[in-house]
Amino acid sequence: MHTHVRPALAVAMTTGLVVGVSGCAGWGGGPAGGGADTINVLMVNNPQMVDLQQLTAEHFTAETGISVNFTVLPENDVRDKISQEFSSQAGQYDVATLSNFEIPIYARSEWIAPLDDYVEADTEFDQDDVLGPLTASLSGDDGKLYGEPFYGESSFLMYRKDVLDAAGVEMPANPTWDEVAGIAAEVDGAEPGMAGICLRGQPGWGQVFAPLTTVVNTFGGTWFTEDWEAQVDSDRFREAVRFYVDLVREHGETGAPQAGFTECLNNMIQGNAAMWYDATSAAGSLESADSPVRGKMGYVAAPVVETDSSGWLYAWSWSIQQASQKKDAAWEFISWASGRDYEELVGEELGWSRVPAGKRASTYSNPDYLEEAGAFAQPTLEAIQAADPNDPGVQPRPAPGIQFIGIPEFPDLATQVSQDVSSAIAGRMTVEEVLDRGQQLAEDVAERYRERDSG
Template sequence: MISKTRFLGLLAATMLAGTTTVHAQTRLTIATVNNGDMIVMQKLSSRFEQQNPDIKLDWVVLEENVLRQRVTTDIATKGGQYDVLTIGTYEVPIWAKQGWLKKFDDLPAGYDTEDVLKPVREGLSHENTLYALPFYGESSMTYYRTDLVEKAGMTMPEQPTYDQIKEIAAKIHDPANQVYGICLRGKPGWGENMALISTMVNTFGGRWFDTDWKPMIDSPEWTQAVGFYIDLLKNYGPPGASSNGFNENLAMFSNGQCGIWIDATVAAGMLFNPQTSKVSDKLGFAQAPVASWPKGSNWLWSWALAVPESSKKEEAAKKFVTWATSKEYIQLVGETEGWVSVPPGTRTSTYETKQYAEAAPFARFVLTAIESTDPINTTREPKPYVGVQFVGIPEFQAIGTQTGQTMAAALTGQMKLDQALKTAQSAAQRAVRQAGYAK
């Protein structure tokens, strides 16, 4: 006969074992970029954990260039370090073709895939199947300080030319008071300075490659576009511009130090929010500037969440990705952070929401910019690649990064412009020849 003491001991052990089973957790490691919207996602993810007590989220938040390097290395080597990756419209179709990403072909009906904006949805697909879900989508646009432009007696056109941008920047440049005429990305990287420079090359009539995959980096169009870019930053930009990427310029504009900033449409919500911007009541916006060729002047990008094939936690990872990119998540951000802060550029329903339309006067403007981009018919002369501000081939990550480094060297005066362009031309030519694109 079992003693009362032993019985109580066995009962306690059984209850403890049951408790352990109930609270056993699947731990997901999420790699993401240190942009404002992703910081909000990390903050609000405690709601997901409350709804899913069997899932625990571990965050790895990295600067953009570092994130790209680490997730690319991990997925190419099948390292399995991450269960959810933050990647974009460049990586998704390439990595899906390699078999590196899990499909999102089993989404619940309530997710409403058709609500996702078509250019964004197509950019995250391979062979008509989604391989990542968009957290936010963006094009590019011009931000400016209305008070400075008015004080200078100038008017910003709805779609300025680069010559007009230069003229206005010159008038409002006031370095003695730490107000700079223009802020632009100078930090080297295929997704940093080259995102802007590529769109400038497009609108100045250039392209990365001709239809035979010959690089066109040392062409007159590149010389004119990059020369104009360097001239703007050297004469009317802040000191140390070669260290400034998206986040650095966002901080400067928010603090009132930039008169004009040409960058991602996603910044509009942050700049218009008085909690994050000192110039929210002085914010003006216009379309991305154009030069001789109007197409390709504004980029198309989406930061998206994907699940690598190397993850052993597919069900839990997909559950989180679906939650973080859902209509319900957008509603949650609107209710907790304010509607001006919701992730933009992904869903038609966002732009049909009355609260968002009232809180974000730039909403329709941004939607038009995204829907008007054309990743195929971008350049004046035909091109053999898909992409506005990037070339949709695996080798571009290295080509774009190396080109970005030489452009930064030209900006800082370490290399002359013609030397930088010739150096980048040779490196690109060697890369596409080795990859078998060019003969």
């Protein structure tokens, strides 16, 4: 999760930059409320959003007369600010970037507005073109739609075709984790300084536990049973974590306990890893014009054990604050930013590798996009289409989510456990110690939900 989670896609920018896009765009100032034709948008500073800022005044405001004040913050900061703003229903911001983790939770609290009436009236938006798993993951318990994706991602295995070929190793189209571990052992050290595989080890619910929870799922484990029994110290959860920790310790990258999405991306680009399991959105960087591994990469489905698929699902998306007094103008902005025409605009103005993809079926039949993204477009589409947040493992779950559990307590729970997982990767703790402590934390969460359900 950029995502990733997306933690995966966050980039380093100056904290707290605010962009006002109106008659004169420039740095500085905060949301001033504006007139009837001004909306305030609070968003994460990922590269795709930075591109959006650059295009809004000339291509949205000029056409609609609606000015947009952007407040742009790093991921952790923007999550905190959005939570404070929307929980208080202050109404200062009309639109915010939320993920498919937050949207069902915020919908339950009635912090965000349903979009169904807008979608039905806006015949040009074409909701049917939005990939089904994303529409489902951005809906509430009531079946109503509460968000529109700006871009989406799943996860898959990326590997150096030339390195495997030189070692006489063939990558299966649908590998198992045992097969991946075997390949990692064979190609470890194939080139000077090259690890067999790169896997996230950095603490964080959206860092190490994004890929690791998908491994737990396909090994047959789960954080909680359907009736809220904690399963962190169960045999299958334990087997999955032990496998992951052993694999990255034996054949993983240097500095694995501190390695997240960005570090693994750099390792792949610099030739320091032969394989990488992570977000599909990473492929655009690997195949960019200036990437030394462009054309050398192969992409296959996320490795499995007991499930048919195991790729995650994540989407940075737009939602409207329930307290907004400018919902119509807010929808116009969302419809434009998540629309098919916006993708065309980015492709023509900035290049097709920068299109915020992973959300519309039409993207994957666009010849201009496919010319740029042909190496990874189909595997990405297949990964997203195979993702099922309501059935990601071998048993029923109490809440939706693949690489996360869709409850407010999950970020704190998984972040605490992840710190110990990183310690295990560093050799400072055993997996048994990690999961015994994790079970206690998970039981505290589970008990609250059992009491709620029984009450």
